[in-house]
Amino acid sequence: MPVKSAKKYLVIFRQICELIPSHLIPKLARKYGIKARTFTPSSHD
Numbered sequence: 001m002p003v004k005s006a007k008k009y010l011v012i013f014r015q016i017c018e019l020i021p022s023h024l025i026p027k028l029a030r031k032y033g034i035k036a037r038t039f040t041p042s043s044h045d
Contacts, residue, residue: 028034
């Protein structure tokens, strides 16, 4: 995949992530057992 296309998909992914209310991210992470040692579920912002 060319770099230009990859950037386009990252922009789209970011826009989708912005639709998720920030208060739901930790709740969903707990519900589905998502754990991370070095970052929080919302640190991708």
